Amino acid sequence: QVQLVESGGGLVQAGGSLRLSCVASGSIFDINAMGWFRQAPGKEREWVAIITSNGSTNYADSVKGRFTISRDNAKNTVYLQMNSLKSEDTAVYYCYAARLVLTNWGQGTQVTVSS
Numbered sequence: 001q002v003q004l005v006e007s008g009g010g011l012v013q014a015g016g017s018l019r020l021s022c023v024a025s026g027s028i029f030d031i032n033a034m035g036w037f038r039q040a041p042g043k044e045r046e047w048v049a050i051i052t053s054n055g056s057t058n059y060a061d062s063v064k065g066r067f068t069i070s071r072d073n074a075k076n077t078v079y080l081q082m083n084s085l086k087s088e089d090t091a092v093y094y095c096y097a098a099r100l101v102l103t104n105w106g107q108g109t110q111v112t113v114s115s
Contacts, residue, residue: 002026002104004095009109012085016113020080022095022106033098034078035069038091038111048093051078063089087115 008020024031035050049059049069057069068081078095090113095106 002028002031002097002099004097004104004106006093006095006106006109009093009111011112011114014085014087014113014115016085017081017083018085018111020082020093020095020109020111022078022080024076024078024097027099028076028097030100031097032100034071035096035098036078036080037094037096038089039094039108040088040091043091045094046091049080050098082111085111085113087113089113 003025005023006020008018012018033050033052036048037045038048039045047060048063049067051057051069051071059067066084071078090111092108092110094108097104
């Protein structure tokens, strides 16, 4: 199993920035990619960003140009730098690790953007 622990969420004004962190532990050797989803109240879970084992990244159109995903392999940590935050970015953000046969999820961290 892979354990994922997110941190860095909070309350921020529109236009502000936050950086989310996701620390992976356990059977991390077969992780192909890590990324982030988010879920706003009353809405379906939405994919946000991904970073693969070779460093390739991709983003949802809604966050492209504002969010940056990165990783620190030495710390087994993936980051999501979120800039120019909007009220519609308010959601619980979930880290995920895509492995060979299954995907593990973190517990989520709340991001609230006030307008």
